Structures are given as structure tokens and as C-alpha cells.
Amino acid sequence: MLATERCRAGQGDHKAPRGPRCVGVEGDRGTRMDSTVWVYLTRQHTYPSPQGEQKEAAMAMNESVSSVLNEQINKELYSAYLYLTFADYYEDRGLKGFANWYEIQAKEEMDHAMAIRRYLLDNDFTPTMEAIAKPDKTFQNDLEPLEAGLEHEEYVTSLIHHCYEVAHEVHDVRTMKFLDWFVSEQGEEETNARDMITNMKLFGSDPKGLYDLDREYQARVYTQLTALPL
Ligand SMILES: [Fe+2]
Numbered sequence: 001m002l003a004t005e006r007c008r009a010g011q012g013d014h015k016a017p018r019g020p021r022c023v024g025v026e027g028d029r030g031t032r033m034d035s036t037v038w039v040y041l042t043r044q045h046t047y048p049s050p051q052g053e054q055k056e057a058a059m060a061m062n063e064s065v066s067s068v069l070n071e072q073i074n075k076e077l078y079s080a081y082l083y084l085t086f087a088d089y090y091e092d093r094g095l096k097g098f099a100n101w102y103e104i105q106a107k108e109e110m111d112h113a114m115a116i117r118r119y120l121l122d123n124d125f126t127p128t129m130e131a132i133a134k135p136d137k138t139f140q141n142d143l144e145p146l147e148a149g150l151e152h153e154e155y156v157t158s159l160i161h162h163c164y165e166v167a168h169e170v171h172d173v174r175t176m177k178f179l180d181w182f183v184s185e186q187g188e189e190e191t192n193a194r195d196m197i198t199n200m201k202l203f204g205s206d207p208k209g210l211y212d213l214d215r216e217y218q219a220r221v222y223t224q225l226t227a228l229p230l
Helices: 064-093 094-123 144-169 172-204 209-216
Strands: 032-035 036-041 045-050 053-059
Touching: 045 064, 064 144, 094 144, 094 172, 094 209, 144 172, 172 209
Parallel strands: none
Antiparallel strands: 045 053
16 A cells, blocks of 8 residues: 655656656645545646656546535435434334434434545535435334335435446546445445345234344444545
8 A cells, every 4th residue: 555645746756656747736635545544636647658748637526426426415414314213203112223223324324424525525626515305204104114214225326326327427437436335335225124124024013023123223333434445
């Protein structure tokens, strides 16, 4: 892994193998490539071609990419809101394990929003915090929030895939790599949501079965997302 490098404008002192030669863009902070920090800010460099000619490569984030990622921050925060309404429903039902599961789910969604916000900031784009919609779902039984959860996760998967497609269209490899984690995460979220539906259908109608399920979900522990495995 490379250590933090500071680009000295006009000095051309990048250490990266076959790395760009800096031509001096004010504000350029260089690149750090390790697993704990998201920093990407190489905005403009020249790359020597095999023929020796200099070719400019603009690295600023494409507007369409920053726009969909900004929207995704809002969707992730809405997801947190939605899951808090699920937690409230189960809390009211006396199912504190289910409530715990969705409280943690809400925290994870906020982590996702924060990760995208950080990615945008580290790519020299200041996000805009738009209004978050009010969740409007009401539930008649213990299965309905679980089914709404699966439906919502499938929707979020489609949003993440759209972000990926937009990045792909403009050859934004960096953002595609950033989104890889979210693509995998959505697969896990959908699996969890389906499993919860299956469990509820199998055991939820029996009081002892429901009690055991609730205890199982009570055991879930929140782990804060501190960095994506880039
Ligand atoms: Fe999410």
C-alpha cells in the first residue's frame, strides 16, 4: 500500500508506480490508498503516453454521478426513518427483539448515508441535504413490516444499481469500486429480509415460536461502519 502522498504543485513528485505527474492544481491533496481512509482528490494531471506526448486527464466527479449519489444519501436516510417505524410497531407489540433488529437496521442506513456523504466530500463535491419523506405505512399484523422491508430493500437495490450504471456510463471506475460494497450489502439485506419473512410464516403463529424468534433478534448487536473495505 502507498503512504500518504502530498502533491506539490508543479513539482511532479508522485511516487505511485506509473502514477500521474502533477501539473499543479491548487487544492489538490494527493491520494491515500489504505483500507481505513477514503481520500481521493487528484483532480488534474498529465500522463505521459508511450509516444511521449502529454495527455490531460480531468478527474473531477461527473455531475450525473454526484447527483445520483446525493439522492442516494436521502434514500438511505429515508430507509432509517422507515425502519424506525417498524421498530416502533414491534415495540408497541411487546416484541423488543424485532424492535432491536430494526433499530440497528436504522443505524446501519444512517451509516450508509454518512459513507456516501464522506465519499462525495472527499471527491470535492459538497452534498445537499434534501427533505426526508415521512413514512406512511401502517401495519395490521407482525408479518406486514417484514414484507414491507423486503419490498423496500429490493427498491434500494435498484437505486444502487442505477448509481452504478450512471458511474459506468461515464467510466467513473472509482465510484464503481466504491459502490461495489453497496451492491454486496444489498444482496445480504435482501437475504435477511426474506429469511425473516420465512421465519415468521413458519413460527410466528405459535406463541413459543414467536418468543424464540424475538429472542433471536434481540441478540443482534450494532457495529458501526467506520470505513468501507476499499
Ligand atoms: Fe442502505
